[in-house]
Amino acid sequence: MSDTQLTGAEIVVRCLQAEGVEYVFGYPGGAVLNIYDEIYKQDSFTHVLVRHEQAALHAADAYARSTGRVGVALVTSGPGATNAVTGIATAYMDSIPMVVLTGQVPTAAIGMDAFQEVDTVGITRPCVKHNFLVKDIKDLACTIKKAFYIAASGRPGPVVVDIPKDVTQHSHEFDYPEQVSMRSYNPTSKGHAGQIKKAAQMLLEAKRPVIYTGGGVVLGNAAPQVTEMTRGLGYPITSTLMGLGGYPSPDPLFLGMLGMHGTYEANMAMQHCDVLLAVGARFDDRVIGNPKHFAKEYHRIIHIDVDPSSISKRVKVDVPIVGDVSHVLDEIIKHVHASGERPDQAALKAWWAQIELWRAQDCLKYDRGEGVIKPQYVIEKLYEVTEGKAYVTSDVGQHQMWAAQYYQFDQPRRWINSGGLGTMGFGLPAAMGVQFAHPDAMVACVTGEGSIQMNIQELSTCTEHKLPIKIVLLNNGYLGMVRQWQEFFYEERYAESYVGSLPDFVKLAEAYGHVGMIIEKPEDVEPALRDAFGKYKDRLVFLNFLTDPRENVYPMIPAGKGLSEMILV
Amino acid sequence: MRHIISLLMENEAGALSRVAGLFSARGYNIESLTVAPTEDATMSRMTIVTRGSDDVIEQITKQLNKLVDIVKVQDLTDGSHIERELMLVKVRATGEMREEIKRMADIFRGHIIDVADKTYTIELTGTVAKVDAFLEALEPSVILETVRTGASGIGRGDRVLKI
Numbered sequence: 001m002s003d004t005q006l007t008g009a010e011i012v013v014r015c016l017q018a019e020g021v022e023y024v025f026g027y028p029g030g031a032v033l034n035i036y037d038e039i040y041k042q043d044s045f046t047h048v049l050v051r052h053e054q055a056a057l058h059a060a061d062a063y064a065r066s067t068g069r070v071g072v073a074l075v076t077s078g079p080g081a082t083n084a085v086t087g088i089a090t091a092y093m094d095s096i097p098m099v100v101l102t103g104q105v106p107t108a109a110i111g112m113d114a115f116q117e118v119d120t121v122g123i124t125r126p127c128v129k130h131n132f133l134v135k136d137i138k139d140l141a142c143t144i145k146k147a148f149y150i151a152a153s154g155r156p157g158p159v160v161v162d163i164p165k166d167v168t169q170h171s172h173e174f175d176y177p178e179q180v181s182m183r184s185y186n187p188t189s190k191g192h193a194g195q196i197k198k199a200a201q202m203l204l205e206a207k208r209p210v211i212y213t214g215g216g217v218v219l220g221n222a223a224p225q226v227t228e229m230t231r232g233l234g235y236p237i238t239s240t241l242m243g244l245g246g247y248p249s250p251d252p253l254f255l256g257m258l259g260m261h262g263t264y265e266a267n268m269a270m271q272h273c274d275v276l277l278a279v280g281a282r283f284d285d286r287v288i289g290n291p292k293h294f295a296k297e298y299h300r301i302i303h304i305d306v307d308p309s310s311i312s313k314r315v316k317v318d319v320p321i322v323g324d325v326s327h328v329l330d331e332i333i334k335h336v337h338a339s340g341e342r343p344d345q346a347a348l349k350a351w352w353a354q355i356e357l358w359r360a361q362d363c364l365k366y367d368r369g370e371g372v373i374k375p376q377y378v379i380e381k382l383y384e385v386t387e388g389k390a391y392v393t394s395d396v397g398q399h400q401m402w403a404a405q406y407y408q409f410d411q412p413r414r415w416i417n418s419g420g421l422g423t424m425g426f427g428l429p430a431a432m433g434v435q436f437a438h439p440d441a442m443v444a445c446v447t448g449e450g451s452i453q454m455n456i457q458e459l460s461t462c463t464e465h466k467l468p469i470k471i472v473l474l475n476n477g478y479l480g481m482v483r484q485w486q487e488f489f490y491e492e493r494y495a496e497s498y499v500g501s502l503p504d505f506v507k508l509a510e511a512y513g514h515v516g517m518i519i520e521k522p523e524d525v526e527p528a529l530r531d532a533f534g535k536y537k538d539r540l541v542f543l544n545f546l547t548d549p550r551e552n553v554y555p556m557i558p559a560g561k562g563l564s565e566m567i568l569v
Numbered sequence: 570m571r572h573i574i575s576l577l578m579e580n581e582a583g584a585l586s587r588v589a590g591l592f593s594a595r596g597y598n599i600e601s602l603t604v605a606p607t608e609d610a611t612m613s614r615m616t617i618v619t620r621g622s623d624d625v626i627e628q629i630t631k632q633l634n635k636l637v638d639i640v641k642v643q644d645l646t647d648g649s650h651i652e653r654e655l656m657l658v659k660v661r662a663t664g665e666m667r668e669e670i671k672r673m674a675d676i677f678r679g680h681i682i683d684v685a686d687k688t689y690t691i692e693l694t695g696t697v698a699k700v701d702a703f704l705e706a707l708e709p710s711v712i713l714e715t716v717r718t719g720a721s722g723i724g725r726g727d728r729v730l731k732i
């Protein structure tokens with residue numbers, strides 16, 4: 001302990017340094033000026049000035065998604081904090097570890113309707129893992145330590161620390177705790193030994209097994225264990241949108257994504273299995289549809305999750321296991337080995353034969369058309385040109401589903417999208433966060449002309465930092481996913497789903513100092529992508545692909561229906 | 570089913586609103602909620618009376634446990650327990666009714682704690698059912714005002730909610 005006195009602003013900066021923070025994404029304003037003054041004086045981390053606070057949150061969030069480390073954002077009070085809310089909620093829904101520092105009016109002004117005052121703790125309460133208002137400088141360092149600890153441990157999530165301006169001015173000695181322990185917060189990490197044993201036994205007895213993985217596999221760094229177990233048993237595996245990359249997609253054991261736009265084989269296997277192992281997944285409405293129609297045939301469910309409240313929330317399970325997915329899977333693998341038993345090979349063979357019949361439907365085949373660019377084709381070419389090695393961020397809509405279906409992710413943390421909240425405007429700022437974290441990697445943002453316009457101002461941030469992101473715009477002229485629902489469920493009444501008056505995206509990109517391209521013919525798709533990742537490798541390239549405006553995402557399970565009520569092409 | 574959930578939570582600003590917010594955001598119902606500090610001033614004890622199917626109650630306890638400020642959660646209804654509610658009721662007490670109401674209060678083991686020319690204020694403690702029964706026993710027209718605390722609960726015997 002030292003007795004040198006630091007200001008609150010200095011303490012904030014020293015805490016971030018102690019946490020080894022590399023990037024802070026933010027936007028200044030009155031309440032955080034003291035903190036910005038200290039940021040100016042230091043060079044251990046880089047502050048990235050975005051053009052809208054929402055983008056700071058998405059960038060910090062994607063930094064976290066692609067690295068597994070805690071993302072950090074800094075915004076001012078009032079409108080700074082409210083602009084950040086969508087980003088906080090996005091991270092919350094997908095369980096992303098983030099620390100969000102928000103400025104607040106001076107303590108004496110709180111509750112006085114002061115200039116730029118909002119109740120940030122109140123507004124963010126339902127969409128954070130936890131939040132704090134620091135009223136006294138003596139609590140500042142310890143609160144920031146707790147924020148990092150809470151954000152990253154257990155089921156991760158965003159934590160907001162609201163800091164009044166006077167607290168950043170006052171002085172106090174700086175003592176950053178090495179560790180914190182909280183009597184009210186002790187996430188479980190080790191699974192229950194008895195349950196683990198039961199799970200191993202149940203898995204070995206399965207005749208029609210399916211492994212169903214979710215975002216928890218990625219967040220919990222359990223991809224190696226999932227892969228080892230799946231291959232060891234030879235069982236079919238499927239993944240949610242959030243779990244993609246947790247198991248290599250090109251592998252024959254992988255049935256593709258399940259859910260509303262999942263493959264026929266994945267959804268049918270879910271519906272007809274006798275033992276289901278759910279790992280870091282939460283049976284949500286976009287995945288199993290209506291729980292009443294879920295798995296009509298009798299089956300047993302093993303569910304591993306770090307969050308007890310995810311278990312038996314929508315679907316009752318037989319063997320719940322609360323714990324870190326990687327740890328629990330390690331233990332299950334040990335038990336399977338130790339038992340010396342093998343699954344019933346004849347049953348497994350028959351089950352695979354059934355699955356192959358479903359797979360033979362080839363549900364992701366699409367009419368390649370003539371003279372018109374099919375959006376699926378663009379993603380297939382993106383996969384080829386990048387050799388599957390790119391980080392792909394996306395916005396929300398049809399393009400997101402095509403990216404998920406046709407880009408074959410074979411590593412975790414490569415597929416970065418807003419699954420839970422479904423936030424349009426996520427893609428471009430997310431690509432920035434990823435590119436900062438991985439400066440030499442290929443980063444593509446797959447987007448729609450609706451979504452990209454929700455945070456397009458960030459093209460300026462990209463110019464400032466020379467970020468060589470490739471924007472893959474599947475421009476169908478419509479809010480495509482809305483149009484698709486209107487076509488299917490509203491007798492083609494296309495209310496407000498046509499987006500007219502689009503800007504000239506090539507000129508727009510150029511105006512920001514980037515490279516713009518417009519691609520109108522199928523034969524130009526691959527060369528354009530090759531140029532973007534070759535000749536223009538060090539530039540931001542905005543690829544405006546004019547795609548078939550009528551294309552729909554298939555297969556599709558209408559909302560509220562069961563998994564076997566799929567619409568195939 | 571009616572459940573009585575007891576919890577210990579950090580005595581932090583905003584902790585109560587986290588609990589109240591959780592119930593409203595997830596559509597759980599609250600019949601009553603009481604909260605006050607414990608013998609350890611850093612912690613508060615809350616009693617929530619709620620209704621729901623077993624699945625809903627399971628979710629409620631899990632979601633409460635997930636709140637970072639909450640130290641411990643117990644569903645008192647899982648075992649034998651005692652619940653008490655305090656009610657203050659002001660009644661019109663004039664003429665013959667003065668005797669009648671006094672007698673009624675005695676039967677229910679209530680105490681008259683304020684006497685005025687035309688009114689009595691009665692203090693009554695008991696289970697929620699007993700408090701309800703007392704109100705039903707009174708002529709509705711004599712009741713001027715009631716205030717109830719909501720139930721507080723505690724486990725019987727060795728059953729202790731403590732850290």
Ligand SMILES: Cc1ncc(C[n+]2csc(CCOP(=O)(O)OP(=O)(O)O)c2C)c(N)n1
Pocket residue numbers: 395396397398399400422423424425447448449450451452474476478479480481482
């Ligand atoms: C912020 C926000 N507003 C509205 C929606 C509802 N929504 C979901 S998909 C979609 C259409 C997206 O259109 P576009 O970005 O052009 O992508 P496309 O579906 O055409 O690929 C809309 C409006 C949303 N997800 N997010």
